[in-house]
Amino acid sequence: MESATSYDLVITGGHIVTESAVERKDIGIVNGVIAEISENIDPEGAAVVDARGLTVMPGVIDSHVHFNEPGLGSWEGFRTGSAALAAGGGTCFLDMPLNGIPPTVSLSALQQKRACASGRTYADYGFWGGLMPGHLKDLPLLAQAGVIGFKAFMSSPGDKDKEAFRRSDDRTLKEGMRIIAETGKVLALHAEHEPTVARLTREARSQGRLGAASYTASRPIAAEVEAVETALRYAAESGCRLHFVHISSVAAAGLIRDARKSGLDVTLETCPHYLCLTDSDFAAIGAAAKCAPPLRDAEEQAVLWRKLQEGWFDFLASDHSPCPAELKTGTDMFEAWGGIAGVQSTLELMLDEGHLKRGIPLPQLARLLSAAPAERFGLAPAKGRIAIGCDADLALADLNTSYTLQETDLYQQHRTSPYIGRSFGCRVKKTLLRGRSMYNGSEGLLNPGSGRELELRPVHSGAMNISL
Known part of the structure; x- marks a missing residue:
């Protein structure tokens, strides 16, 4: 200068x-x-x-939030969700296709979501599209319209509204991966094996076991592992780029890591709540700590921290999934809303638990929270780093x-x-x-409405500096 x-x-x-x-x-x-x-x-x-x-630090890029617009009235929206993000050091978010009504599975739904966000956010943003039965033809149109990538559920999302987001059966998942591979976009997956979860849930409920421990037992690590195995197999057949959201177990993370070593273009995230809360906390706190996959035990958490430090996870995201307070009450943990509202606490949790208590270097945390999601989803080089x-x-x-x-x-x-x-x-x-x-x-x-939708650059396989 x-x-x-x-x-x-x-x-x-x-x-x-x-x-x-x-x-x-x-x-x-x-x-x-x-x-x-x-x-x-x-x-x-x-x-x-x-x-x-x-x-x-570089501003947090939270690649996994649910800000619940359009159509849900008193639920969290772009203004309040991005306010909490900004108060926690966040400067960019990528909004999931649910829980809004309609979900972002068509061009018209994307246009509605864009209208809801425009001029109302404290952070820059992008949108995920959805892979859902009945909407395969919409995938190329959404890709052309600028979505970050696509999200699919391998287990039931749990929303009872008939217009809500639905899980993808095997046929939808396979065909969706083939189409998404042609677009070059990433498919993000909620990986839990629905038959296992549904069976264990029915058994627990039929026996009147409705507490935190029973809910946790109904979604075991084995269900996460089986879904990951299936998705990796389908991705190998289709060439679809994958990203696994909120991985809660070392067993599942290890499978993904091995698949990447074999040449698959795949990344994974975990969330602060798996690193900072356990199943014991769920039992003590109640529905505010309910999520899917559920919180694991202290032994699993300790290994997650170790593998995070060793580079097994590509980045961290909040999976901020709020709801009206009345949906987080009661003692039936199967009926309570499943989602943790933590977008404001992500950076402080990781600085406190990760750096101050465990000595994880700040540059490593900066990569997990900012640089890596920017690279994976086409926000770099403008976003994610402190650099000229x-x-x-x-x-x-x-x-x-x-x-x-x-x-x-x-x-x-x-x-x-x-x-x-x-x-x-x-x-x-x-x-x-x-x-x-x-x-x-x-x-x-300060300065409400300053956020804007981001223009994405193309991301090709191998473009991200992925740790192995």
Whole structure:
């Protein structure tokens, strides 16, 4: 740059987390893009953010959220969901095709969803399309219209509304993979074997076993493993690129890792709740901690952490799946809504549990939370890193302050979270989207409606630097 006065904004004195290091440097920003990273940038003529004592991370890219529009009225929507994301250091989200009514399985449904999001978000965004029986012909049209990829369920999503998203039977899954392979898009899969889950659920309910332990037992690791095996076999036959969402077990992760070593284009995520909560927490907390697959035991969790550190998982996502508070009540865990609302806590959980308590390097966490999803889903090179030429999407966190999460701290529509009452050893202080403040710890949310739908670049097999 010719002079410091050409910067719009300078972030000074922070510990900057790049792809390979943590360095105390300044960041010069022009038109929302990082123009310089160096020591002692002259901020003359520019706005200044004093980041002394703070860690500057790339903004979280949450590739798995359910913001539930259109058609669900009082449920979480784009405004409140993205507000919670921004308050937690998030700058981009990829919204799943459910639980909105209609689900995003046609062009008209995608247009409705776009209308709901336009001008209402605190973060940039993209949309997943859905693979569902009766809508195979819509897949190429949705791909051309710019969806991130497609999502399918191998077990029942559980919504009883006749217009809701439905699971894919084997024929739909096989044919859908063939079509999606031709588009070059990724198919994201909820992998649980429906016959196993349905049988165990019927048995438990018929015997009046409705508590947390019975629900967990009805969705065993074996059901996840069997679904993963089936999906990998179909993908090998079709050439479809796969991504497995919310993997909860090391056995399933190992199968996916082996398939990738054999040449399959496949990635996987896990979620903070599998790393930070156990089946014992589910029993203690109740429906707020119900999800599918369910939380596993402490032994499984410990191995998940170890494999995360070893690079078995490609990235982390919240699987934020909120609902009205009344659906998270009662003692029948089969009837309670299945989904954890955690989008605001993702970064703080991983900084606290991953870095402060377990010593996972900050660059590794930055890759899991930002760079890897950006690469996999066509958001790079503009998104996901702190580097010259990238959007100034940044999360500033204090790793030397502690707080206990209260219900009043949450920005989501319904303030239900399994993390209420949990103490964190860090706190997000500021979130910037393209250099513009979206959240400030002292002022709250800022600049509503600044988010915009992202243009994707093509992603080809092998383009992502995948760990083996």
